[in-house]
Amino acid sequence: MATDPLFQRGGIGLNPAEQGGMVDANTTIRQHESEITVANREGQIPTQCPQDDLRREVPPLERPVLFGRHCRPPDAASRSLSQAHAAERLQQNPWAVGEKGYSQRRACKLVGLEPKTYQYASKRSGDGEIRARLRVLAGERRRFGYRRLHILLGREGIVLNHKRLFRLYREERLGVRKRGGRKRALGTRSPMALPEAANQRWSLDFVSDALSSGRRFRVLAVVDDFSRECLGLVVDTSLSGLRVGRELDRIAELRGCRPAVIVSDNGTELTSHAILRWQEERSVLWHYIAPGKPQQNGFVESFNGRFRDECLNEHLFSGLAVARRIIEAWRVDYNTARPHTSLNGLTPAAFAPHPKQGHTENGLCL
Numbered sequence: 001m002a003t004d005p006l007f008q009r010g011g012i013g014l015n016p017a018e019q020g021g022m023v024d025a026n027t028t029i030r031q032h033e034s035e036i037t038v039a040n041r042e043g044q045i046p047t048q049c050p051q052d053d054l055r056r057e058v059p060p061l062e063r064p065v066l067f068g069r070h071c072r073p074p075d076a077a078s079r080s081l082s083q084a085h086a087a088e089r090l091q092q093n094p095w096a097v098g099e100k101g102y103s104q105r106r107a108c109k110l111v112g113l114e115p116k117t118y119q120y121a122s123k124r125s126g127d128g129e130i131r132a133r134l135r136v137l138a139g140e141r142r143r144f145g146y147r148r149l150h151i152l153l154g155r156e157g158i159v160l161n162h163k164r165l166f167r168l169y170r171e172e173r174l175g176v177r178k179r180g181g182r183k184r185a186l187g188t189r190s191p192m193a194l195p196e197a198a199n200q201r202w203s204l205d206f207v208s209d210a211l212s213s214g215r216r217f218r219v220l221a222v223v224d225d226f227s228r229e230c231l232g233l234v235v236d237t238s239l240s241g242l243r244v245g246r247e248l249d250r251i252a253e254l255r256g257c258r259p260a261v262i263v264s265d266n267g268t269e270l271t272s273h274a275i276l277r278w279q280e281e282r283s284v285l286w287h288y289i290a291p292g293k294p295q296q297n298g299f300v301e302s303f304n305g306r307f308r309d310e311c312l313n314e315h316l317f318s319g320l321a322v323a324r325r326i327i328e329a330w331r332v333d334y335n336t337a338r339p340h341t342s343l344n345g346l347t348p349a350a351f352a353p354h355p356k357q358g359h360t361e362n363g364l365c366l
Contacts, residue, residue, distance in 0.1 A: 131168055138174040145176055195226040199257050203300035204264040209312045225299045228340055229348040233331045235324045241272030261285045263297050
């Protein structure tokens with residue numbers, strides 16, 4: 001009985017020698033196809049396809065037919081390519097279809113792509129109007145995420161799946177950024193000039209210590225940057241923004257005027273709404289130093305060192321009343337008896353009536 005040629009091409013009904021020859025030819029062709037696939041992926045397409053010459057050398061009846069699952073190249077890297085990536089490669093390298101005249105099916109086989117995927121044309125309508133409206137809403141509501149924007153679009157009659165909206169939201173780069181930290185009051189950021197008279201600039205800062213019982217307390221220090229006077233040392237377990245404002249009003253009433261500028265750090269009490277309201281109502285400029293730069297408030301920082309070394313570390317406080325009495329006595333002594341090297345050995349009380357007798361420029365030594 002005559003053997004069907006197609007039956008022979010499939011390798012069925014042939015003797016072992018013929019089957020072995022076909023297996024070797026089939027393996028060689030696959031190797032060449034893998035090389036072409038790798039070259040196509042790297043953009044190095046040869047001018048001639050070496051597998052065509054090999055197919056010419058194989059007799060027609062012995063040429064194996066690659067079909068079914070054998071059409072995909074055995075190269076592991078090409079199998080891992082996504083369908084979209086393979087289609088993009090085939091469109092960017094028209095060597096197989098354009099120059100060699102391959103059919104779409106054969107060209108898709110070389111890059112590991114299903115022909116249906118290559119021929120697919122999307123029927124989805126354009127997203128231009130949705131994208132434009134999404135950008136406008138995101139600009140108006142800067143802290144709204146895609147879920148809230150989805151609700152706003154639905155109110156306007158734009159109905160779409162939340163997953164589709166999220167894809168457009170990501171492609172437009174409209175993600176809400178996380179805030180870096182707590183909001184700080186800006187105040188004035190202009191460069192500070194050295195004060196030329198008393199009550200031009202005051203500096204504020206907090207110093208903490210503990211009673212003999214272990215209970216913590218805080219001290220609000222207020223210093224005049226020109227005369228180096230300690231205007232106030234307020235002692236309490238808690239000092240809020242409202243309390244700071246009341247103490248500043250009390251000191252201003254005793255001095256007979258308010259300062260032109262107040263310098264402080266970015267503590268929560270000094271950046272509260274109460275302090276912002278206080279300086280706005282009294283027309284006092286409030287300068288906040290840069291975070292992590294205590295040297296920008298050097299006058300009060302130098303005072304804090306002297307205050308801790310000469311007073312806080314020298315006494316043991318049994319209660320708040322005792323702490324207030326000792327600290328106030330030290331403040332009076334600091335202003336009236338203690339000599340200041342930055343004032344040419346004068347005390348702040350002696351320097352204030354005669355500011356031209358000896359003021360060390362830019363001196364921070366107290």
